[in-house]
Amino acid sequence: MTSYAPIRPGGSLILAWQTKGRKVLIVGGGQVAAGRIVSVKEADAQVTLICPEKGLCHEVKHRIHVDKVVNWVDRWFQDSDLDQHYDMVLTAIDDHEESLRIGQICRERRIPVNVADVPSMCDFYFMSQHRDGPLQIAVSTNGQGPKLANMIRQKIASSLPQGIGETVRRMGALRAKVRQWDPEISNSGPRMRWVTKLCEDWGWSGMARLNNLSQDEEKDMYTSLQKAYETGEVPPVDTVLPEEKSA
Ligand SMILES: C[C@@]1(CC(=O)O)c2cc3[nH]c(cc4nc(cc5[nH]c(cc(n2)[C@H]1CCC(=O)O)[C@@](C)(CC(=O)O)[C@@H]5CCC(=O)O)C(CC(=O)O)=C4CCC(=O)O)c(CCC(=O)O)c3CC(=O)O
Ligand SMILES: NC(=O)C1=CN([C@@H]2O[C@H](COP(=O)(O)OP(=O)(O)OC[C@H]3O[C@@H](n4cnc5c(N)ncnc54)[C@H](O)[C@@H]3O)[C@@H](O)[C@H]2O)C=CC1
Numbered sequence: 001m002t003s004y005a006p007i008r009p010g011g012s013l014i015l016a017w018q019t020k021g022r023k024v025l026i027v028g029g030g031q032v033a034a035g036r037i038v039s040v041k042e043a044d045a046q047v048t049l050i051c052p053e054k055g056l057c058h059e060v061k062h063r064i065h066v067d068k069v070v071n072w073v074d075r076w077f078q079d080s081d082l083d084q085h086y087d088m089v090l091t092a093i094d095d096h097e098e099s100l101r102i103g104q105i106c107r108e109r110r111i112p113v114n115v116a117d118v119p120s121m122c123d124f125y126f127m128s129q130h131r132d133g134p135l136q137i138a139v140s141t142n143g144q145g146p147k148l149a150n151m152i153r154q155k156i157a158s159s160l161p162q163g164i165g166e167t168v169r170r171m172g173a174l175r176a177k178v179r180q181w182d183p184e185i186s187n188s189g190p191r192m193r194w195v196t197k198l199c200e201d202w203g204w205s206g207m208a209r210l211n212n213l214s215q216d217e218e219k220d221m222y223t224s225l226q227k228a229y230e231t232g233e234v235p236p237v238d239t240v241l242p243e244e245k246s247a
Helices: 032-040 057-066 077-084 096-109 148-159 164-181 184-210 215-231
Strands: 023-027 046-050 070-071 088-090 113-115 130-133 136-137
Touching: 023 032, 023 077, 023 113, 032 046, 032 057, 032 088, 057 070, 070 077, 077 096, 088 096, 096 113, 130 148, 136 148, 136 164, 164 215
Parallel strands: 023 046, 023 088, 046 070, 088 113
Antiparallel strands: 130 136
């Protein structure tokens, strides 16, 4: 009988939430709010932040007045703020009772909410994140050890090959080419098998060589790869890329 991996309950569902253009409300203006602004703006959301001026830390002021990436409302939170149809609410305030209350209203209205000081009131937790272009690596300890998550993330980040974010970007471009060569929806199987084989045959070091290609070299590579794709073969990396320049 086939045996499958056992299901291990108790984790979080880790997703890459697409928040481009979505409306996010941040309540509070201290250092935690400053971190939230960076996280959601890097994911292209639209941010409204509610906090009286006297509560704003230096970084939050910078995001409001210099970067101009935040719609700022200069007052305390009031319940009618939630009539604005937010897609997500993040509270980062130093008033525990008020945190709980805002979290509760969001729950009632089914708005996904993160309450920085009350893990049990969070629909989702933030993670410790490493970002390099399109590559994002995030670590969660599910509330057990946020500082430890930060240290684990740093250890992982320091072990990554140099330029890996650019390699990911170049592979994205290569995959888009394959779809251009063979756009039929029904050819998904052959497309996926070919791209998978290329990743495996070329390996880390082969794919990393994509990073240094000039536009002309890239064009020649695509010409060779397209011919090979039509035969279903993946050519060895040395036959389609120029010799590595010694540093
Ligand atoms: C549950 C969660 C909810 C949420 O915030 O989403 C939560 C909750 C709480 N954090 C607290 C404390 C600290 N948080 C940090 C740092 C981070 N906290 C983050 C996430 C999370 N924090 C979620 C769980 C994530 C997970 O477990 O993996 C990170 C990963 C992401 C981010 O916030 O962006 C970010 C690192 C980012 C990075 O470095 O990349 C530090 C260290 C520092 O500030 O340098 C400390 C002090 C040291 C320590 O406690 O470890 C306290 C107060 C406890 C108290 O009063 O004693 C609470 C409330 C509680 O636990 O009750
Ligand atoms: N999840 C996490 O990663 C962490 C969470 N925390 C918790 O997050 C919370 C915020 O931390 P910090 O930014 O360091 O605090 P802080 O004290 O620097 O800032 C709190 C902010 O909330 C504002 N505020 C308070 N009540 C408000 C209301 N009703 N409406 C609008 N604004 C209001 C204050 O004016 C101030 O700007 C704290 O409760 C802290 O325990 C702290 C560290 C890490």
